Amino acid sequence: MTAAVGIDIGTSNTKVVRVQHGVSTVVISKPTPDRLDELLATVVTGLTAASKAGPVDVIGIASMAESGYPLGADGRALTPLLSWRDARDDTEIQAVAGRIGADALFSATGVRPGPKPALATWLWLRAQHPDTFAAMRHWAGVADAVHLALTGELRTDHTLAGRTLAYRLPAGGQPLTRTFDPEILTEVCLDPALLPRVGLPHDPPSRLRRHAAVPGLRPGTPVVVAGHDHQVAAWASGVRTVGQVADSVGTAEAMLHLVGGVSDRPSVRAHGMSVVRTTDGDTEALLAGTGSAGGFLQWLADRHTSGDVSALLADADEATLATDSWLLPYPSGRQCPDPDPKARFRTVGDPAHLGLAAIEALGYQAQWVLETQAQLAGRPLARLTLSGHPLRRTPLWPRIKATLADVPTTLTTADEPVATGAALLALQRAGLDDPRPLAADPVAPLPPEQARYHDRMPAFIASAHALRHGT
Incomplete structure (x- = not known):
C-alpha cells in the first residue's frame, strides 16, 4: 500500500504527516x-x-506564499526568512506600479502591488541591502528551498509563482508557462535564470x-x-469545481472562490482580492482573505x-451571541474588501x-469577503467548505x-489539511493514486433566533467604513 509524506511549512508552525491506508498521522508539528x-x-x-513506520513512496511540500530566501553562490541563505508578515517599505514597488500602471500590472499577474509579493521584496533588497541583492545567485520560496535541498533542483509550483507579482497569468483558457516574466523582472534588474522553474500539474516529479x-x-x-498552502487545503477538501468556495483558517484566513474565468481583473484589484489559477492549472478563482484570523485571537490573548x-x-456560549457590540478585527490593516x-x-x-x-x-469580516466575491463572480454563494485547526478547536x-x-x-475533519493535502496531491501527481477528498462534517447553523447576525452585518460593515474615514 502506498505511503506519502506531506510537509506544510506555515507561518507559525511546520507540520509533517504520513498518509497511508487513508489515514493521516501527524509526525511532527514545530x-x-x-x-x-x-x-x-x-x-x-x-x-x-x-520513514520509521515503513517505506515512503512520495513526498509533497506545501508552504505559505510570498516568503523565501535569497541564496548565495554556495547555496546557503543570505538572510533569515523574508516573510509575507514582515513590515517592509513598499516605496519601490509602488514606483513600479506607477510606471506600469497598477491596473495593468494586476491584469498581467492577478496580484495587487504591495509589500507582500516577492517582487516587492526583491526591490526592497536592491534598494535597502544592495550587497545582499548583488550576492544573490538564486531566490527560493519556502517550499522551493526545501525541494532544492531534497532533490538538487530549484523548482516551484504555479500556485506559489502566481503570488510573486512576477509570474504572468494568462487569460482564462490559455495555458500557464514554466518561467517567470522577463519583462516584469526588468523592473528589478533580475535575471529569470535566478528564479525557480515553474512546475505545472502534469509535470513529472523530481x-x-x-x-x-x-x-x-x-x-x-x-x-x-x-x-x-491555502490552495492545497482547498483541493484536499474537495473544492475543485466552479461555484465551490473554500475558507481555510490558520494564522491567516483565505477564501478561494472558484469562478472559472474573470473578465474584469481591475475590478477584483479594487476590492483587494487576487485572481489565481487553482491546483489543476486551468480553473480561475478569486482569492481573498485576511492576514490575521487565528493570529487575531493570539493578538488579543497576548494583551488580555x-x-x-x-x-x-x-x-x-450561545447565550450572549449577536449582541449590539462587536470588534473591528484589524490589528494591522484590512486587506479586503x-x-x-x-x-x-x-x-x-x-x-x-x-x-x-x-x-x-x-465571522463578520469573512462573510463580508464572501459576499463581495459572490458579487464579483455574478452568482450567489452555494456551498462553503471550511478547514483549519482553529475552527476545529x-x-x-x-x-x-x-x-x-x-x-x-x-x-474538514483532518488535523492537518494542508500537510495531508500535500501528501495526497503528491500521490496524484506522481501517478500513484487518485485520492478522495478529505472527510468533512456538516456544520449546523445556530438556532433561528440568532438570525440577528444578518441584521448586524450592515452595522459591522458601516463601522469598518467609518473607521477608514476616522469617524
Whole structure:
C-alpha cells in the first residue's frame, strides 16, 4: 500500500504527516524557524520519523506564499526568512506600479502591488541591502528551498509563482508557462535564470537525491512542490469545481472562490482580492482573505490572557451571541474588501465576552469577503467548505460562519489539511493514486433566533467604513 509524506511549512508552525491506508498521522508539528538551516533540520527530523513506520513512496511540500530566501553562490541563505508578515517599505514597488500602471500590472499577474509579493521584496533588497541583492545567485520560496535541498533542483509550483507579482497569468483558457516574466523582472534588474522553474500539474516529479541526508528514505523517491498552502487545503477538501468556495483558517484566513474565468481583473484589484489559477492549472478563482484570523485571537490573548487563547475563549456560549457590540478585527490593516492599510482594532459598544466578540468579528469580516466575491463572480454563494485547526478547536466559530453564510457548510475533519493535502496531491501527481477528498462534517447553523447576525452585518460593515474615514 502506498505511503506519502506531506510537509506544510506555515507561518507559525511546520507540520509533517504520513498518509497511508487513508489515514493521516501527524509526525511532527514545530514552530517554523526563520533560519533556512534550522528549517531543513526540522524537515529532515520529520521525514526521518515518518520513514520509521515503513517505506515512503512520495513526498509533497506545501508552504505559505510570498516568503523565501535569497541564496548565495554556495547555496546557503543570505538572510533569515523574508516573510509575507514582515513590515517592509513598499516605496519601490509602488514606483513600479506607477510606471506600469497598477491596473495593468494586476491584469498581467492577478496580484495587487504591495509589500507582500516577492517582487516587492526583491526591490526592497536592491534598494535597502544592495550587497545582499548583488550576492544573490538564486531566490527560493519556502517550499522551493526545501525541494532544492531534497532533490538538487530549484523548482516551484504555479500556485506559489502566481503570488510573486512576477509570474504572468494568462487569460482564462490559455495555458500557464514554466518561467517567470522577463519583462516584469526588468523592473528589478533580475535575471529569470535566478528564479525557480515553474512546475505545472502534469509535470513529472523530481527525485530525492542520494546526498539529501535523510535516513530511511530511498534515493529516487518522487518529491513534489504541492503549492500554496491555502490552495492545497482547498483541493484536499474537495473544492475543485466552479461555484465551490473554500475558507481555510490558520494564522491567516483565505477564501478561494472558484469562478472559472474573470473578465474584469481591475475590478477584483479594487476590492483587494487576487485572481489565481487553482491546483489543476486551468480553473480561475478569486482569492481573498485576511492576514490575521487565528493570529487575531493570539493578538488579543497576548494583551488580555497572558497569551492563552483557550483562556480568551473560555466560557463563551450561545447565550450572549449577536449582541449590539462587536470588534473591528484589524490589528494591522484590512486587506479586503475596501482595502485599508491603516485600519486598526477597535471595540464598538461593550462586548460581554471578549473572546466571543473576537470570533464573531472574524465571522463578520469573512462573510463580508464572501459576499463581495459572490458579487464579483455574478452568482450567489452555494456551498462553503471550511478547514483549519482553529475552527476545529473552537466549535462555535464554524457555527457562526455557517449561520452568516446561510448555505450548506462543512468542516474538514483532518488535523492537518494542508500537510495531508500535500501528501495526497503528491500521490496524484506522481501517478500513484487518485485520492478522495478529505472527510468533512456538516456544520449546523445556530438556532433561528440568532438570525440577528444578518441584521448586524450592515452595522459591522458601516463601522469598518467609518473607521477608514476616522469617524
